Amino acid sequence: MALATERAGFKQLAVEDFRITEEPYYLPINDEVQLFETAYRENVPVLLKGPTGAGKTRFVEYMSWRLHNRDGLGHAEGVPLITVACHEDLTASDLVGRYLLEGDETRWIDGPISRAVKNGAICYLDEIVEARKDTTVLIHPLTDYRRLLPIDKRGELLEAADGFLLVMSYNPGYQSALKDLKHSTRQRFIAIEFDYPPREQESQIIAKESGVDPAIAMDLAKLAEKVRNLKEHGLGEGVSTRLLVYAGKLIHDGITPRRACQVSIVWALTDDQEVQRSIEEVVSSIFE
């Protein structure tokens, strides 16, 4: 961590130097770990599909940690993970880099994707559909056999270092025609589907993450299952595992289960009063 400057109170370091040093908790549901490892080995970009809070980001972190010291590539503490949260104003230069004025001079600053390409990191573009369409086109040459990143402003081509992998996440839940991935983009990735874990596993995750009693974790998972039944019947999205973990944490810290579910699940999910009441009734059926 050469560039890390450590001062009292906080730590500041360059994105490419960030390593996940402790094992993130991730409970494999299917063969996704094996799939990802193979894709990494074979330089096949990965698209993670699934609803929000189903564990996509956690999975990438876990993989970045897990892939450490792979085949002597020298990432002794795991593969660097560079995450970009996409939004609708994300421009190409935000990703690739731009010139900055420094006195009378200009100085080139690499964007996150350039850094990842140079350092052989996993570049994780979170919620890619949010980005503007011209931005997504930019990554095309990186995703096929070429593994090149053109930098127009400098007239350069960057070749991806070994270990670089592009990973994107995408939530098909917001299916509006405006925000769908272009076929030319999506056909460059293998897709791993994420869904909410089955009741047993989900309760395990909740218990582990929140420290709540297993019986309550089980009830929370049961509640989640019931609430998810309401998807497209008043609810746009089912309740995420993340929210369940929040609820678990509140309960663990002494908030009553009904209240905890109200603030972390019912009110977080919807503003529709009728739907809110329905979910609250389910909550009050499950928790005393």
Added chain:
Amino acid sequence: MSRATDLSIQYATQLQGYGASLPEDFLAAATELEGRLTPADLDAWAAAGIELAGSSLRAWEAAAEYFRASPAVVDRLGFEGTRAWSRIAADLSQRSSLMAAAFLKSTPLMLENIGVDQLEAWAQQGDRLCRGNWKSIALSSLYFQVSPRILQSISFEAAGQVVDIVDNLTERSYELATTCMETAPLLFAALPPTDREPFLRFARAVARASWADIRLYFERGPKLLEGVAPGERPRFLDLASRVTAEVGRQGFPLFSDASQALASLPGELHGGLLAFAERLSIGSPTAAMEYLKSSPFVSSRLNQQQMTRWAEAGAAILQDEHNREGAEAYFRLESSRAEEMLASLSARVELANVNLLLRMYAKALSGESVAVQSAEALVERNIGWVTEASASSDGSAIYLPPFVATFEDQAANFQVYKVFTTHQTARMEFGSFRYEFAQPGAHAPATAAAREGRVADVRAARAAEAGTPSKEVIAPVTSMQRYFNMFDDRSLILGLFTIAEDTRIDARTRVEYGGIRRWLTLLQEHEANHRPNIETMGLRQAFLENVLRASLGKPDTMRFPRSLNEYLKRAVAALKVVELSEATVQDSAEVAAALYDIAYMIPNVPQSMADGKFEAMEENMYAVQAGLPGDGEGSTSSDMPSGEEMEFENPPQPEFRGDFKPELVQLMARLRGESQEGEGGETTPLTREQLMELLANSAELSMGDMGDSEMADIDMMIENFEQAAKKSEGTETSEPQFGSGEGAEDDDGGGGDGGESDLPAQIEWFYYDEWDFRALDYRPRWTRVGERFSEEGDGEFYQETLRKYHGLVMETRRQFELMRPESFKRIKRLEDGEELDLDLALEFYVDKKAGIGPQARIYSRRNKVERDVAVAFLLDMSASTDEEIEKRPQQYDDADDFDGDPRKYFQWLAARRAKSALEPPKRIIDLEKESTVLIVEALEAIGDAYGIFGFSGYGRDNVEFHVVKNLDEQMSDKVRKRIGKIEPIRSTRMGPAIRHTIQKLDEYAAKVKILILVSDGRPQDHGYGRDRTEKEYAVHDTKQALLEAKRKGITPFLITVDKEGHDYLKQMCDDIGYEVVDDLSTLPRRLPTLYRHLAAE
């Protein structure tokens, strides 16, 4: 010779001239009086009579009565009194001898009630009725005739009031007056003494206010009063009198309704109700009566204390707010406040109000798209369910009773609904309907196959013994049917299976839904405390009842003969098996079979034949270990009591568990599967025979007495079944809606897929409140709006309009297209952006060099601003739009006029006629249509979402709402044709039409929403106001509706072609935009311009 004979001889000639009986009457009376009067008095008496007889043509009749009555009168009054009497009679006779006769005849009887001093007054009473014509004379005579009988019931003064009333009536109808007079004696005799005078007082009030009602009152009044508590009647009548004095003609109908209302309530409440009504009557007599009228309805929902609070809230409107109309609407239950108050106080929970909530709840729990419907709907389908008041499920929908009022508190009753729903969804979730024949359970081994074999053998043997050929076995349709087929007593096995399965479901629910445990327990206790009396049951039925009590978790309420305790203990142990975790429906079936074997041994004899009384169990039943009886345990039935058995009936099902019909549900599922798979399905389709067999045998159809004659019913039911199976595929998306407060929503989201519009008469109904400006409150669900697609005409009108206004169309299109460029806007001075703004960059560089240190805001960006406008046009299709537009004077300008040359006249005339034939007179509606065409063309250019609707109708429950184009519908030929077909229909009830349009706009997602109402005049409709001429009400309601639009973020705008519109529009629109289009023909031009202004905001 007596003096009497002398006199009769003396007057013989005078007496002779008249009727045959007169001499005899005279002689008889004279003979009788001879001893009592002095000769001089007797002479005077006789002279008076003779004089009377001669006083007019038919006076001899009066004289006859005089003679006949005299002995009795003399007895009472003495000679002086009698003289006075005869003088009165003589006076009366001057008017009419008939009257005098009636008077004289009635006197002896009358004297039992009045003294001599009142005779004169009495005569005057009768005399008052006489107006000289024969009808009045008859009436007056009638009075004299009936008065003795009237006076038996009421005082002399009160009788005078009767005369007043009748006298009043004579001004209208003698027939009516006569009828009343005839009925009066009986009427008063029938009334209890204390009621008589109040009754009369109210009668006077009615006679004054609405004379025609008096006969009704005389006929029905006593009967109506019977419903009122005896002590309270005078009070009620006096209240009614006061009310009638104020409200006039409404008085009697109000009285009649109020007394019927009181009759339906227990008498001890009447005092309190009347006391409160009296309080109200000070401010508003109508409110007082309306209060009484509403009280039965209100008391069906509220207890007494709550009712008082409800009424006090209404009284506050009257007394504190001084809003008389408001209070009257409140007590008439025609105000939202009244309903809200009722709902908030009432403990009762209506399904309609919680339906949506429970539907989502059920959907969440079961994961299936279940509809929640009123149990009434299931009963109507006639497929075997008959109880409206209990919950049930047909496997795809949950049916709940229309309301719950089990507890005294709303929240608790909602919990009851929740338990109902949970139990029904749990049946789906935990597989009550998924029984599979001969599959083992989690705890019980599968014995069904072995049993089936055994039963077949026994039945074959039985048939052989009886010598009947064994019946052809029809293959069972479902597993459940096959299971039930194994038992001889299908009703018994159904009862036991229901208990076992419900016990399992309850146990499962307790484990899975910890939060509902408390309420489930509460309801179980409630049920256990309301079980029927076990003492009257037969032994087998009592056995089942006991098992049921055990299943409710209350084995301490079990009662059975001690000697048979062992059987019950075995049953409880078996029942506990289904309470074990992971138990499945297979376990329930096995347990039910085991219970059947036990129950079957117990004869259904009355308690008296059993060895002991029904007593509590010796052992602690809570401690019994779960376990099925072993094979050896089925001990012989030798120790059983014997005797004549009672008819067996399953004990009533606890309310919260509801009806359970697994056989029918499995059948439904099977049929549903068939209709989904169609012809090529794997399962062989059911034969009618099979269906018949199932339905005829099933114990789930509660028609125990169904004979062959009722096979037709089964036929019908089979058809219903097949239909129900087909229908339930489709219903999941479009469940029938229960009206909610704001009016039921439709799910179809506009139905713009065109296909629906082919069905002509498809009307969807919506309910809306209406604003009552007097009451300052909404009248809940007052109007009913029927939405339908407009009929289609030919597209010619549309094309024709385009041709005619070719220039204008082009112009407006161009203007509208100019509005488009707004859609991209360049935003400058950004720190970051897509383009560098050269000017700014230069400036920045210079500044920087100069050392000013500016900010580097040198980028610009194009921001996409999407036009997001939705507009709804609401066209007035009332009959008045049929009117021709006033011809403007310039059409008849001089140049066009006939110039006076007679030779050319015909030529001129023909030309003019041809011209007017070419251009038929234009109506207002035509202009509305043409404007629509123009605006449609313009809007297509700009791309805003728009809807076109027309409205008309008649009365509050039939507001027609015609959809020409829905907001999300694409422009099409259909729409063009519909525009062509817009025609004037009936009235203009604007409020509901506006509210329905608001509803449509509200559901549509757009940033800017506009409602444009095009009308030709003020709102009016039948019943849209207090009476025909009142305009205020309609104007206020429309204004309120427009305000509602504003509140929903919709910009309302009103365009009217009514030149006199300014006066009411100012009031109606307040700060809402409106325009009066003076020159009608400019409307097509004006509308697009207006729209541009509105939508540009």
